[in-house]
Amino acid sequence: MYDSEVEIWNTLLKWLEEKHPGFESNLSLRDIPGVERGLTAGRDLKKDDTLLHIPSTCMLNPLTLLPNSPIPSHLFPQTKSTNTNVSSPSPKESSTPVPKRARTDKPRKLDTTQLLTLHLALTKDPQERYKSDWAPYIDSLPKSFRPWHPLTWVVPLDEEQRSSGQKEKQREEWIWYNHLYQIGLSGSTRLKVQDVKKRFDQDYEVLSDVLKEEEPFKSQNLVESIEKEVILWAWLNVNTRSISIPLGLPAPSERNNHTLVPIMDFINHSSNEKLITPRVKQLPTPSARMRKQSASSTAKSNGLDKDIALPSPPLTSSAKSNGSTNGTNSMGLRKADQHLLPNKIDFKLVCQEGGLRKDEEVFFEYGGHSSSTLFAEYGFCEIPTKSSFDSSLKLTNGTGSEEEKLASNDTNGNQNVNQRGNSDEKEENGWLSMKYGEVDLTPYINELWEEQDEDDQEEKKAVLQDIGCWGGNTIHCQPSPVHPSHSLLMTLRLIHLPSNSPKLTNISRGLVTYLSPANETSVMMTLENMLKRVIKDSHKRQKDLNKLIGHSIHAKEENGEKEEVNAEQRGIIGMLSSMCEEEQVIARSLLDRLEKGVDFS
Numbered sequence: 091m092y093d094s095e096v097e098i099w100n101t102l103l104k105w106l107e108e109k110h111p112g113f114e115s116n117l118s119l120r121d122i123p124g125v126e127r128g129l130t131a132g133r134d135l136k137k138d139d140t141l142l143h144i145p146s147t148c149m150l151n152p153l154t155l156l157p158n159s160p161i162p163s164h165l166f167p168q169t170k171s172t173n174t175n176v177s178s179p180s181p182k183e184s185s186t187p188v189p190k191r192a193r194t195d196k197p198r199k200l201d202t203t204q205l206l207t208l209h210l211a212l213t214k215d216p217q218e219r220y221k222s223d224w225a226p227y228i229d230s231l232p233k234s235f236r237p238w239h240p241l242t243w244v245v246p247l248d249e250e251q252r253s254s255g256q257k258e259k260q261r262e263e264w265i266w267y268n269h270l271y272q273i274g275l276s277g278s279t280r281l282k283v284q285d286v287k288k289r290f291d292q293d294y295e296v297l298s299d300v301l302k303e304e305e306p307f308k309s310q311n312l313v314e315s316i317e318k319e320v321i322l323w324a325w326l327n328v329n330t331r332s333i334s335i336p337l338g339l340p341a342p343s344e345r346n347n348h349t350l351v352p353i354m355d356f357i358n359h360s361s362n363e364k365l366i367t368p369r370v371k372q373l374p375t376p377s378a379r380m381r382k383q384s385a386s387s388t389a390k391s392n393g394l395d396k397d398i399a400l401p402s403p404p405l406t407s408s409a410k411s412n413g414s415t416n417g418t419n420s421m422g423l424r425k426a427d428q429h430l431l432p433n434k435i436d437f438k439l440v441c442q443e444g445g446l447r448k449d450e451e452v453f454f455e456y457g458g459h460s461s462s463t464l465f466a467e468y469g470f471c472e473i474p475t476k477s478s479f480d481s482s483l484k485l486t487n488g489t490g491s492e493e494e495k496l497a498s499n500d501t502n503g504n505q506n507v508n509q510r511g512n513s514d515e516k517e518e519n520g521w522l523s524m525k526y527g528e529v530d531l532t533p534y535i536n537e538l539w540e541e542q543d544e545d546d547q548e549e550k551k552a553v554l555q556d557i558g559c560w561g562g563n564t565i566h567c568q569p570s571p572v573h574p575s576h577s578l579l580m581t582l583r584l585i586h587l588p589s590n591s592p593k594l595t596n597i598s599r600g601l602v603t604y605l606s607p608a609n610e611t612s613v614m615m616t617l618e619n620m621l622k623r624v625i626k627d628s629h630k631r632q633k634d635l636n637k638l639i640g641h642s643i644h645a646k647e648e649n650g651e652k653e654e655v656n657a658e659q660r661g662i663i664g665m666l667s668s669m670c671e672e673e674q675v676i677a678r679s680l681l682d683r684l685e686k687g688v689d690f691s
């Protein structure tokens with residue numbers, strides 16, 4: 091571990107111990123240079139031992155932020171119950187002039203994502219006018235998301251604001267990663283990254299307007315001094331590290347009811363139930379409990395000791411429209427409706443059955459996310475190995491078995507999925523047993539929609555929305571065996587249904603799902619063709635990724651100075667190649683079933 095990182099960690103612990111009574115931790119920081127940071131048991135722990143107790147006061151959210159925030163209070167979101175801002179404005183804010191807006195304009199409000207992004211970004215004011223009470227926590231956040239987070243591959247660097255010495259190198263690096271985005275990501279993963287970008291662009295626009303128009307930022311010309319890159323850094327911290335919690339803020343809950351939580355946000359993800367160690371409880375902070383007990387006799391039924399949702403970025407628009415995916419982030423939505431006293435909820439993590447040995451890593455499941463969602467939102471994916479820690483090694487140091495895996499492909503970068511040896515079978519079983527193993531066929535389905543007449547398309551889309559099947563174009567590993575989602579089957583059935591079919595009414599009422607033997611045959615043939623294309627496209631991508639290995643980032647080959655891709659790039663290429671493998675294994679497995687005549691009616 092670097093000395094500076096130890097220092098940052100120790101400063102954070104000291105701040106929590108001194109300023110936030112109730113804080114307790116039995117966890118240690120695992121930080122191997124070049125590998126993701128994570129948390130491990132600081133000593134042997136048994137069932138129900140406290141791993142971590144995080145008081146509500148140290149969490150960073152609109153409720154804790156408001157009392158001393160330089161951000162004007164009228165920008166804060168309003169609580170559902172009071173329909174007022176999260177608390178009364180402090181004298182400092184009440185003198186802040188509210189900018190005049192047209193009468194018909196609604197007063198400007200930021201949601202939690204935007205507000206936290208703004209708070210983090212203000213701490214980077216070059217003139218240091220915005221010191222945060224959370225400084226020791228903010229110092230512990232990742233310093234940069236470039237170049238490893240895929241959002242940064244589609245958001246170009248602001249050339250104007252780079253020093254000329256760095257400019258060329260950074261520009262070349264960005265071109266390399268943008269090229270990787272074009273050739274190394276499946277169509278469906280690209281759609282998910284574009285969805286993240288859309289959310290970022292919208293929030294960036296809102297925050298730029300706030301910096302331009304709201305005081306005191308306007309007079310300080312902060313829109314010029316806070317670079318887009320800083321907003322990107324802040325936004326990605328909020329989106330990759332915040333945790334769903336009921337704050338009593340209004341819908342959309344996934345944009346409002348979340349918080350940054352020191353220490354807890356160092357915990358890495360795993361969907362492997364054997365590795366997910368702590369149980370998380372929400373409980374009132376001690377002083378709140380006293381007040382709540384005297385105010386209400388229903389305190390215990392109002393959420394005490396409830397399990398709580400974990401790191402959970404705002405829903406992607408595709409997930410929103412797709413209730414049938416693996417419950418993406420829905421845990422957060424449900425729990426966020428049941429809240430204790432807003433701002434008075436502690437987190438307590440306790441050890442699961444079986445306990446933990448000293449130095450064993452602690453994991454959470456961030457949500458029911460497929461590889462492509464994990465990758466687009468958090469910049470990593472899970473690989474079926476004995477632990478997720480192995481996958482994080484692959485992600486960042488690039489020297490692990492991914493490289494060997496790439497090297498073991500044939501000269502075209504292809505793996506022959508029909509002729510599998512023992513190790514391939516093992517690999518295949520690994521992918522097929524992943525809890526959220528999935529292939530998303532949306533780009534192929536979109537092509538089919540484009541072939542349809544526009545009115546026909548609209549009518550069928552409305553029917554699919556009526557039955558909750560719009561947008562769920564996925565095939566899943568669980569429950570085994572691999573199968574298309576009901577939404578995918580219904581989508582294909584409607585695509586193959588003649589225009590203006592009288593059957594549409596009964597389908598939209600949920601009375602009919604199977605349409606006819608001829609329709610079903612067409613559906614199966616289309617599905618087969620799509621799966622073959624998935625396998626072919628994925629092999630092609632793997633081949634292109636292979637070509638990148640050994641190629642220079644700075645394109646100096648013409649000078650005879652061939653530079654290898656660096657370890658980080660190699661790690662990312664390995665991860666993308668694994669995602670190709672996952673697609674091939676899952677698509678092949680469903681294809682085998684279809685070829686054997688499986689019936690999904």
Ligand SMILES: C[S@@+](CC[C@H](N)C(=O)[O-])C[C@H]1O[C@@H](n2cnc3c(N)ncnc32)[C@H](O)[C@@H]1O
Nearest residue numbers: 126127330331355356357358359468470478482
């Ligand atoms: C909530 S933070 C967890 C702490 C983080 N590792 C750190 O160093 O601060 C989420 C980020 O951790 C990384 N991460 C989480 N789980 C991972 C895993 N299983 N493998 C690789 N990286 C992971 C990803 O970069 C993700 O964006």
